[in-house]
Amino acid sequence: MTASAHGSVRNLLGEKIVRLDRGDFLTVPPTLAHAFALLERVHRGAAGVEEIRASSELYDNHYVDSPVRRDELAGM
Helix, strand or coil, rough: CCCCCEEEEEEECEEEEEECCCCCCCCCCCCEEECCCCHHHHHHHCCCCCHHHHHCCCCCCCCCCCCHHHHHCCCC
């Protein structure tokens, strides 16, 4: 489950980008590819890859290539 407590966040959910605004939440089925804020921050240079490594201890991170997410980040 992902939630937005402040502001908004764009999430990759399968083959589409879903925007969550304050108070919204999203449940993700276990096998569905998804991505969220940290990857976007790394792409912009606001966070480092080491933060992804550190989050792996807390979250069960798996990496997939997503043309939808790449296109979303390229348009930023």
